[in-house]
Amino acid sequence: MADTQVKLTSPPNFCVEDSKKHLMNIFEDLTKDCEDKNSRNFFDSIRDYDAFNASAIQMFCTMADSDLLDEARELFKPLSGEVTLPQVAVFTIVISTYASNGNIKDAHKVYQQMIASGVTPTAYTYAALIAGFAVDFSNSDSVRYAKKYFLEMLDRGMKPHSQPYMNLMTFIAYQEPEEEGNKFLEQVQAKGLSLDHYDFPYNEVHRTEQMKVIRICNDLIFSNTIDKDVQKYVLRSCDSAWKIFVLSMNMHNALLEDGNVNEDTIQHALTDPSVLIHTLVIESYLKFGKGKGALEAYWGMLAAGFAPNSYTYTVLIKGLTADPVFLGDAKKCLLEMMEKGMRPNAGTYTAVIESFAKQGDKGSEEECKELVEVMISKGFVPNAKAMREVLKGRPKATIRRIMNIVLSKLKG
Incomplete structure (x- = not known):
């Protein structure tokens, strides 16, 4: 397929081999001190430029399949007059590898080397870096860096894809109070980024929708059938629009990750808070080791006419397997999930x-x-x-x- 072609034919009198050697020297210099086993195994598999180019093609295809075709084209587009991969691709592949293996410190070091070398990052370079920081709960500076590089993207005139935005907003919600999240949104909007183009924006309109969740939550958890411990836990979990945003985003991302999703499923997950709250109640029962209560909450969900999605089933099935008493129920729910066309x-x-x-x-x-x-x-x-x-x-x-x-x- 033409869109996935990264390797190009060289024109006459162009020293392609020298360019290839230069790129491989950069790669070897960036990876020579790698101590992480997973990253090291990947780096060791790239022994020459052809192997590196093959990895680039594979990465291009993966990005294209993930709705990142424009970002892939930008990352792997050769500079004018050149026929080899651009230097930014070398830096970004190393950054992405470190970040995906949980080595954000090494990824950040490579990014700083890239800037010092005068190489301009692409949107995907930033996305990989932000994604790495957004799962690093061990360092209090991670949220600061994640926000810094998101804003830096905007300063460079880039329009971030929804994924780094969602990764970052989830991380901020976990790490900082609501006021800090609101301040960051004001900074983002001041730089001209409209949040309305994202599938899952966090703005005033969405806050209004989230208030519906709170009302549904109150109606459900104060029924006489809900356990008192579960009531308290659910209330703490969704006592603000910000917390509900995080819960909704977790479900949204889980649906995407499992592949049990189409446009209708996503829209249903975003616009019908009832499924979210019923799932939260089920999850809360399981947290307290009350499998019977979780099953009753699930049956109540069905009786009320709400269809569980794959995330609901995942939470319920995995929770029930913790107690051998409910193993038969876990098996039944697994088969039921599959009968509805969802792949566990x-x-x-x-x-x-x-x-x-x-x-x-x-x-x-x-x-x-x-x-x-x-x-x-x-x-x-x-x-x-x-x-x-x-x-x-x-x-x-x-x-x-x-x-x-x-x-x-x-x-x-």
């Missing part, structure tokens, strides 16, 4: 399979095998690689038992 993520179906396998008896093992068979019959094949990733840290004997059950059916 690896963490969800692995939790159910693991719970059966941990029972250690022949009957539970057979029931687990039957579950895998039913899943396959519904067109859903468990991903063995993803399951192993979820099971990391479990005793080897447990992992072996679980994977033997699954693989016996996949091979069959």
Whole structure:
């Protein structure tokens, strides 16, 4: 496909090889002190320019598939008269690798080297950097840096994609009081960024919508059937429009990440707060170890005519697997989720399979095998690689038992 073509044909009399060597020297200098295992493994796989170019093409395709085609074109566009990748692509790939592996300190160092070298960052460079800071809760300076680089994007005339905006606003909500979030929004708007073009804006109109959530929440949690501990927890979780914004964004991002989403699903998640609050009540029961209450809240949700989305099912299923008493209910909900056309993520179906396998008896093992068979019959094949990733840290004997059950059916 032409849009994903990064490597170009060189014109006559152009010293392409020298340019390639220069880019690889930059790459090797930026990565020579890497100590993180995951990042190191990736960097070591890039032994020459052709390997680097192949990684760039793969990154371009991933960005394009993630609705970041314009950002991809900007990042990988060769400078006038050049035929190799631009220097900004080298810096950005290293920054993105460090940031995605949780090494924001190293990513930030590379960014500073990039600026010192006179290389101008692209919108995706900033997005990768902001995303890295927005998950770094270990450093109190992270929120300051995340805001700084978002504003720097605007100062450079860039129009940020919705993802760095949502990442940052979620991080601010967790790290700072509401007043600080409002101040930052004023700074953003003063620089000319209209928040209305985002799928999930946080503005006055949206605040009005969120007040509906508070009213629905009050109506629901003060019913006589809701546990007192759950009432208090839910009230604390959504006693302001700002907190509700964070809850809504978490659901929104989870739906996107799991791929159980289309335009109608997103709009429903954003405009119908009832599903959000019912899910919060279910989650609250599970937090207090009250599986029966969570199931009753789920049944009440269905009785009230509200359709759970994949996030609701994920919360419910994984929570129920914590207590063997409710394992049958977790299995039933997993199959129900699939019958409705929703694909459970690896963490969800692995939790159910693991719970059966941990029972250690022949009957539970057979029931687990039957579950895998039913899943396959519904067109859903468990991903063995993803399951192993979820099971990391479990005793080897447990992992072996679980994977033997699954693989016996996949091979069959």
